[in-house]
Structures are given as C-alpha cells and as structure tokens.
Amino acid sequence: MKVIEHIGKANGKALFSFEILPPLKGQNIQSIFDGIDPLMEFKPPFIDVTYHREEYVYKEMENGLLQKKVVRKRPGTVGICAAIQNRYGVDAVPHILCGGFTKEDTENFLIDLNFLGIDNVVALRGDAVKSETYFKPEKDGHPYASDLVKQIVSLNKGEYLDEDTQNTAKTDFCIGVAGYPEKHVEAPSLDSDIHFLKKKIEAGASYIVTQMFFNNDSFFRFVDKCRKAGITVPIIPGLKPIATKKQLNLIPHRFNVDLPDELINAVIKCKDNKEVRQVGIEWCVAQSKELVLKGVPVLHYYSMGKADNIKAIAKEVF
Numbered sequence: 001m002k003v004i005e006h007i008g009k010a011n012g013k014a015l016f017s018f019e020i021l022p023p024l025k026g027q028n029i030q031s032i033f034d035g036i037d038p039l040m041e042f043k044p045p046f047i048d049v050t051y052h053r054e055e056y057v058y059k060e061m062e063n064g065l066l067q068k069k070v071v072r073k074r075p076g077t078v079g080i081c082a083a084i085q086n087r088y089g090v091d092a093v094p095h096i097l098c099g100g101f102t103k104e105d106t107e108n109f110l111i112d113l114n115f116l117g118i119d120n121v122v123a124l125r126g127d128a129v130k131s132e133t134y135f136k137p138e139k140d141g142h143p144y145a146s147d148l149v150k151q152i153v154s155l156n157k158g159e160y161l162d163e164d165t166q167n168t169a170k171t172d173f174c175i176g177v178a179g180y181p182e183k184h185v186e187a188p189s190l191d192s193d194i195h196f197l198k199k200k201i202e203a204g205a206s207y208i209v210t211q212m213f214f215n216n217d218s219f220f221r222f223v224d225k226c227r228k229a230g231i232t233v234p235i236i237p238g239l240k241p242i243a244t245k246k247q248l249n250l251i252p253h254r255f256n257v258d259l260p261d262e263l264i265n266a267v268i269k270c271k272d273n274k275e276v277r278q279v280g281i282e283w284c285v286a287q288s289k290e291l292v293l294k295g296v297p298v299l300h301y302y303s304m305g306k307a308d309n310i311k312a313i314a315k316e317v318f
Contacts, residue, residue, distance in 0.1 A: 001091055002174035003120050004206045006045040007234050007297045014292045016318050017236075018301040018310060019048035022076045029083055031305070036088065038307040042314045046091040046120065047084055048209075048300070051077045053100030053126060078109070082116045091120055093176065096152075098142040099126030099135060106142070106151055107161055114171045122176040122209065123148045123200075134186075146199045149175055153204035177201070179208040179235060181222035185256035190222070194229050207233050209300055212240040212251075214283070215260050216290050237291055240302040241309050242280035244273045281312045288317045 006015060018039060023031045036047065059067045081092035096109060113121065125135065125145040137143045142151065154160075158170040177200040180193055187193035197208070208231075213219050219237050226235060242248075242259075248267055251257055263283055270276045288299050299317065303310045 001045070001119060002206070003046055003091070003093065003176060004174055004234065006091070007207070010297070012295065014296055015045055015298040016042040016301075016314055017044045017046050017048065017298050018303045019050060019238075020080075020303055021050050021305050022052065022080055023305075029080070032080055032083070033087065035303060035305040035307050036084070038311050039303070039314065040088060042311075042318045044090055046093050047088075048093045048095065048122060049077050049080050049084070051095045051097055053097055078112055078116070081113070081118055085117065092118060093120040093122055094118065095122045095124055096148065097124050097126035098137055098145060098148050100138060101142070102138050102140045103142065103151060103161055104140070105138075106148065107155065110152060110155055110171060110173070113173075114169075119172065120174045120176065121152065122178070123152060123205065124178055144196075145177055146196070146203045149177065149200050149203040149205050156204075174207075175205045176207050176209050176236075177205040179210045179222065179226070180256075181210055181213045181218040182257055190225065194222075194225050194231070197226070198229055198231055201231055201233055205233065207236060209236040210238045211255060212238050212257060212302055214242075214257065214263055214287070216287055216294075218258070219291070220294070234297045236298040236300050237296055238300045238302060239284055239287060240304075241277075241284040241313060242267060243277050243306070243309060245270065245276055277309055281309050284309075284313050285316045288313060292317065 020032060020035055023029075061067050077094050081094045084090065084092040094113060096106065101109070110121070123145050125148070127135065142148045152173050152175055155171045156173055158168040160168055177197070179197055180187070183190040183193040208226075210219065210222070223235050242263065245267060248259065248264060252259060263279070266279045266283075267276050270279060291299060301310045301313070
C-alpha cells in the first residue's frame with residue numbers, strides 16, 4: 001500500500017514509522033530484525049530503508065600509480081526491503097539516490113523494486129562523497145532530486161529509457177521527497193529551498209519527510225511557508241533523540257540543524273551517555289506529543305538501527 005493511502009486510512013490519527021540503516025558489510029539480516037522486532041508493537045505501516053552509495057579509495061601500487069578501489073560499506077537495501085515485507089507484512093520504503101546512479105541504473109533499480117511488490121520510494125539527491133567538495137552526479141545521471149522524481153513518474157506511465165521497448169508495463173510508485181525545516185546546507189535561504197522543494201512536488205512527489213529538527217517551531221514555520229507556497233501534500237516530521245554528548249557537535253555540523261540552548265545545557269550537565277540518552281528520550285517525547293496535538297500525519301523516527309530509545313518514546317506517545 002502507498003504511504004499516502006496509509007495516511008488517508010488513518011483518518012487524522014498520527015501514525016508511527018521509522019528509518020533503518022542497512023548493516024555494515026559482513027553482518028547478516030538478523031542485525032536488522034533485532035532493530036525492528038522491539039518496535040513492531042506500535043504497528044508501523046511502513047519502514048524506510050536508507051541507501052548508501054559506493055565510495056572509493058585510492059591505493060598506491062608498487063609502481064607509484066594509484067589504483068581506484070570501490071568500497072561499499074552498506075549493501076543490501078533492495079534485499080532488506082524484500083525481507084521486511086516478507087517477515088513483517090508492512091511496507092518497506094527504500095531510498096533511491098541521484099548520487100552513484102546513472103539513469104539506466106535507476107531504471108533497473110526501480111524495475112527490481114516493482115517485481116518485489118514495493119509500492120513506495122523516497123527520491124533523494126544524496127550527499128557528496130568524501131572525495132568531493134560538492135555533489136557531482138554520475139555521467140548520464142541526475143543532478144537534482146526533481147529530475148529523479150520525473151524519471152520515476154515516467155516509469156509509472158510506462159515510459160522507459162529505451163523508446164523501442166515493446167509492451168511496457170507501468171509501475172505505480174508513491175514518491176516521497178526530503179524537506180529541510182532549517183534549510184538544506186547548500187541552500188542560500190529557506191525560501192529558495194522551498195522553491196526547489198515545490199519543483200519536486202510539481203514533478204510528481206506525493207509527500208515530504210523532513211530532516212531531523214529539535215525545535216518544533218522550526219517545523220511549524222516550515223509547514224506554514226510550504227502551504228503559503230502552494231505545497232499541499234502531507235508533510236511528515238522526522239525526529240531523532242539525542243543519545244551521546246558527541247552528537248552536540250556532530251549533528252549541527254553534519255545536518256545543518258540548530259540545537260536549542262535548553263537541550264544543550266541539559267546534555268552538558270549529564271554525567272555520562274546513559275543520562276544523555278534519557279534527556280534525549282524526554283525531549284523527543286515532548287516534541288512528539290506537541291506534534292501529535294498539531295495534527296501531523298506521521299511521526300517518523302531516525303532509529304539508526306537502535307530500537308531501545310525509540311521504543312521508550314513510542315510507549316509514551318502511541
């Protein structure tokens with residue numbers, strides 16, 4: 001079932017969903033199940049699965065030349081989605097990226113998902129790899145998420161890259177895209193960011209899921225600006241509980257997210273990360289309850305494969 005259909009069937013009741021990471025290369029699927037099993041009591045209608053593009057390292061050979069070596073740290077998004085739908089009977093929502101994909105790679109990826117009965121995708125541009133200063137698309141790849149959305153919509157119409165393909169079958173993907181309540185790190189302003197977000201919706205995306213935020217006012221302002229810009233699709237807030245002191249520096253740097261002074265001061269006072277984890281849970285519970293009261297369609301949690309703190313939050317909210 002499509003994400004927007006799940007939202008429609010809920011009749012205004014906030015749904016619970018979360019996002020997982022594929023395991024590191026060398027680990028098995030049980031590590032994924034261990035992160036999902038404790039959360040199934042809250043009846044998530046869908047679970048997001050991230051995709052991590054290939055990265056490269058250059059190893060110096062004996063002759064002094066550099067050899068390019070592919071390092072793929074987190075394989076398995078398609079297989080994990082199939083395993084989730086088979087084991088739990090809930091919809092898996094794979095992320096699909098511009099980065100690391102040609103248009104043909106994208107088409108083949110979508111065909112595989114369609115064969116597996118996967119109805120939803122989240123279309124993302126993706127970040128620059130470590131060797132790039134700025135994002136660089138693949139040759140014959142998409143530079144923007146809006147272009148990726150257009151290709152998915154074309155496949156939904158039965159339009160394949162090879163125009164000579166005969167008797168084409170239409171796919172029927174529901175497309176989610178990312179929104180940034182505090183603007184994308186590369187955007188000059190929030191208004192310009194929303195301008196380009198609207199292009200993704202106009203291209204055919206059906207809903208928005210946001211980057212994490214820790215001040216609900218940022219989310220409410222973002223939604224208000226989106227509505228004034230003519231964006232009417234559901235906007236799903238993405239939440240992540242603080243779990244370690246290190247994240248005070250890591251999260252703002254990596255995700256261009258502001259942390260409220262009250263939260264920062266509470267974390268600084270903690271003796272250890274066990275106390276930090278409890279602060280993060282309590283803060284996220286308060287965020288979640290306010291968002292539910294404001295009528296959000298879904299609360300979407302970035303679990304990072306760890307279920308204990310998400311479970312503690314969900315017990316207080318759902």
